Amino acid sequence: MAQRAPLAALRELCQDLLRPAALPQAAAEPPAGQPLVLAQGLCKFYPTQYGQVEALRGLDLTMAGGEYLAIMGASGSGKSTLLTLLGCLDRPSRGSYHLAGQDVSQMGDRELSRLRANHIGFIFQTFNLLPQLTVAENVALPFLYRQQSPELVKNQVEQAIIRVGLGHRQDHRPAQLSGGEMQRVAIARALAIKPWLILADEPTGNLDSQNSQAILALFQELNSQGVTLVVVTHDPQVAARAGRTIHLLDGRPLGAPEQAP
Amino acid sequence: MNWVKLLITSGQALMQHKLRTGLSMLGIVFAVMAVIAMLAMAEGAKRETLEQIGQLGTQNVIVRQAALTQGQEAAARERLSRGLRQDDAALLERLVPGVAAVAGLKQVRAAVAAASKDDPLEVLAVTAAYPRALSLDLAQGRFIAPLDVLNKNQVCVLGWESSRLLGAQGVLGGMVSLEDRPFLVVGILRERRWVKGKSAAIAARNYNRAIFVPLGAQPAPRLGDKREPELSEILLRMAQAEQVSPAAAVARQVLMQSHGGFEDFQVVVPQELINQAQRTQRVFNVVLFGIAGISLLVGGIGIMNMMLASVSERTREIGIRRAIGASAAHIAAHFLGEAVLLTLGGGLMGIVLGMLGVLVINMAAGWKSVVTFWPVALSLGMAVGVGILSGLYPALRAASLDPAAALRHE
Ligand SMILES: Nc1ncnc2c1ncn2[C@@H]1O[C@H](COP(=O)(O)OP(=O)(O)OP(=O)(O)O)[C@@H](O)[C@H]1O
Numbered sequence: 288m289a290q291r292a293p294l295a296a297l298r299e300l301c302q303d304l305l306r307p308a309a310l311p312q313a314a315a316e317p318p319a320g321q322p323l324v325l326a327q328g329l330c331k332f333y334p335t336q337y338g339q340v341e342a343l344r345g346l347d348l349t350m351a352g353g354e355y356l357a358i359m360g361a362s363g364s365g366k367s368t369l370l371t372l373l374g375c376l377d378r379p380s381r382g383s384y385h386l387a388g389q390d391v392s393q394m395g396d397r398e399l400s401r402l403r404a405n406h407i408g409f410i411f412q413t414f415n416l417l418p419q420l421t422v423a424e425n426v427a428l429p430f431l432y433r434q435q436s437p438e439l440v441k442n443q444v445e446q447a448i449i450r451v452g453l454g455h456r457q458d459h460r461p462a463q464l465s466g467g468e469m470q471r472v473a474i475a476r477a478l479a480i481k482p483w484l485i486l487a488d489e490p491t492g493n494l495d496s497q498n499s500q501a502i503l504a505l506f507q508e509l510n511s512q513g514v515t516l517v518v519v520t521h522d523p524q525v526a527a528r529a530g531r532t533i534h535l536l537d538g539r540p541l542g543a544p545e546q547a548p
Numbered sequence: 549m550n551w552v553k554l555l556i557t558s559g560q561a562l563m564q565h566k567l568r569t570g571l572s573m574l575g576i577v578f579a580v581m582a583v584i585a586m587l588a589m590a591e592g593a594k595r596e597t598l599e600q601i602g603q604l605g606t607q608n609v610i611v612r613q614a615a616l617t618q619g620q621e622a623a624a625r626e627r628l629s630r631g632l633r634q635d636d637a638a639l640l641e642r643l644v645p646g647v648a649a650v651a652g653l654k655q656v657r658a659a660v661a662a663a664s665k666d667d668p669l670e671v672l673a674v675t676a677a678y679p680r681a682l683s684l685d686l687a688q689g690r691f692i693a694p695l696d697v698l699n700k701n702q703v704c705v706l707g708w709e710s711s712r713l714l715g716a717q718g719v720l721g722g723m724v725s726l727e728d729r730p731f732l733v734v735g736i737l738r739e740r741r742w743v744k745g746k747s748a749a750i751a752a753r754n755y756n757r758a759i760f761v762p763l764g765a766q767p768a769p770r771l772g773d774k775r776e777p778e779l780s781e782i783l784l785r786m787a788q789a790e791q792v793s794p795a796a797a798v799a800r801q802v803l804m805q806s807h808g809g810f811e812d813f814q815v816v817v818p819q820e821l822i823n824q825a826q827r828t829q830r831v832f833n834v835v836l837f838g839i840a841g842i843s844l845l846v847g848g849i850g851i852m853n854m855m856l857a858s859v860s861e862r863t864r865e866i867g868i869r870r871a872i873g874a875s876a877a878h879i880a881a882h883f884l885g886e887a888v889l890l891t892l893g894g895g896l897m898g899i900v901l902g903m904l905g906v907l908v909i910n911m912a913a914g915w916k917s918v919v920t921f922w923p924v925a926l927s928l929g930m931a932v933g934v935g936i937l938s939g940l941y942p943a944l945r946a947a948s949l950d951p952a953a954a955l956r957h958e
């Protein structure tokens with residue numbers, strides 16, 4: 288697994304802690320007048336012992352707030368890589384990415400984390416709930432990493448759980464839920480922080496068609512309420528619900544001109 | 549960062565694996581327990597020793613007549629030494645610089661009427677300076693005066709317990725009979741704390757059970773008893789505590805001269821005994837901390853091992869937490885918090901168990917072990933230190949995981 292040397296991590300950590308916080312403020316709404324997502328020439332290379340893997344090779348993407356975007360493509364075409372970049376989990380190797388006007392490619396770990404904690408919701412194929420926590424605790428987890436008054440947290444968590452229709456299962460543990468219900472908990476966890484952007488990586492990949500339909504309906508409902516969504520999928524039916532679809536092939540949008548690396 | 553919430557999260561993670569947590573704590577628990585219990589015992593023993601030595605008077609130099617074998621006695625006679633004498637006391641008073649008072653004492657073997665045979669009272673013939681040298685306090689009456697010594701007056705001063713044991717005779721103005729000779733009670737001492745000595749060198753007299761008479765006024769030795777030196781002990785009270793060591797050296801030289809170069813005496817400096825006891829204690833403490841350090845190290849390695857396993861076991865969880873907004877520092881804090889909570893908990897448990905152990909030992913063996921503040925503070929500090937040391941590397945490993953890669957981890 289990719290792992291930086293712990294000493295380098297220590298240095299980065301100390302720098303992060305010592306640097307005066309030039310941190311983005313937690314604004315409820317993204318600043319108006321600019322696109323929410325503005326990616327230009329986005330590249331991501333992974334150095335491996337067999338040479339460099341070029342997962343993403345020059346991708347331009349512009350998204351306005353409230354959009355519903357589907358990303359399709361073959362396995363290994365770079366869809367998940369793109370999501371980690373859009374979700375500020377990683378910095379691009381080349382190219383630029385502005386989220387609501389802020390240049391993400393220049394940010395350190397602390398600022399990236401702050402952005403994720405405040406403005407980005409992730410949803411995964413495998414749900415990724417913490418099994419030891421209850422539904423409510425899972426949904427409240429993102430608030431551990433940001434400053435907010437406890438009453439507000441309780442309120443937002445409860446609202447999010449009710450919004451995905453699990454008000455009666457707040458104290459259950461993930462093991463006591465069905466796949467569809469677990470995914471709804473994950474959606475509630477993403478929703479609770481009132482994010483600018485929700486990123487879903489094959490959210491229906493592990494669900495039967497009935498549950499998939501329910502999740503897609505929920506997405507559509509959220510989108511109609513103004514939530515910006517990016518959904519990675521193999522399923523054309525899922526993509527059909529989105530307002531726009533981009534297809535990736537070998538790390539590049541289908542139809543885009545070949546670029547010099 | 550909200551440290552309290554992060555710590556609570558760490559605590560919850562520990563509570564999830566209670567057995568594992570408990571087992572990895574054990575090393576720290578035992579190490580701290582041993583430190584607490586052993587330091588408490590050492591401290592108790594030290595206090596007892598110091599108290600015993602302190603009874604001899606830290607400003608005093610004591611010269612004791614040595615017990616001689618027959619051969620040594622012959623040698624002493626050859627050199628014309630007659631043991632400790634009042635002349636020696638006078639000589640020391642004149643020649644030792646900085647001496648405030650010199651007192652002579654002779655242990656008297658005399659039958660005390662009305663006292664039990666198994667548990668005899670001690671008859672001490674002393675000069676007038678004696679109570680000053682030992683800070684004996686009077687409850688009633690007066691002590692033996694210089695004139696009493698000069699005139700060999702048949703008077704006595706009773707220790708607190710002697711006075712009680714002698715009943716009607718043991719009151720001010722009463723008559724105590726020693727070897728059938730009546731002595732008038734002129735004073736009674738206040739009760740004085742006394743700790744039984746562990747060895748002859750630091751043994752202090754129990755003045756509560758003493759009967760003081762003027763030196764020279766004591767009943768003569770019975771016929772057939774072997775000849776004894778005039779004094780059994782000379783006590784030098786120094787004006788200042790720093791003077792005891794040089795004074796002891798001078799006293800030794802003076803006495804060697806007057807005893808014809810034959811060392812039939814022993815010079816005891818309580819302050820030096822105390823210093824020696826403290827040095828021994830320090831060596832013991834260093835050894836103890838060495839052992840405790842090794843146990844803590846072993847415990848720390850166990851915890852580090854556990855934490856490293858936990859990091860790789862929870863790689864997915866780390867990825868999830870990173871995705872929803874945890875920074876590398878948050879992740880490091882989670883794991884470091886776990887390690888520190890673990891060792892802190894182990895330390896606290898060790899302290900409690902150590903204290904319980906001390907209590908049990910004190911009750912069972914009748915010791916006077918005491919748990920003082922420093923070992924407790926030190927153990928806690930060391931426990932936290934071990935937590936930080938053993939948790940730092942695993943925490944940094946966890947923090948340095950690539951979030952996206954951690955999320956993909958099965
Ligand atoms: N950390 C990494 N180190 C090396 N190579 C990587 C790493 N992450 C991704 N890759 C490679 O980058 C390419 C794109 O991976 P990515 O996970 O984005 O594909 P994907 O489109 O999500 O595929 P799937 O549909 O199977 O999920 C793949 O060839 C993958 O092997």
Ligand SMILES: [Mg+2]
Pocket residue numbers: 366367368488
């Ligand atoms: Mg993928």
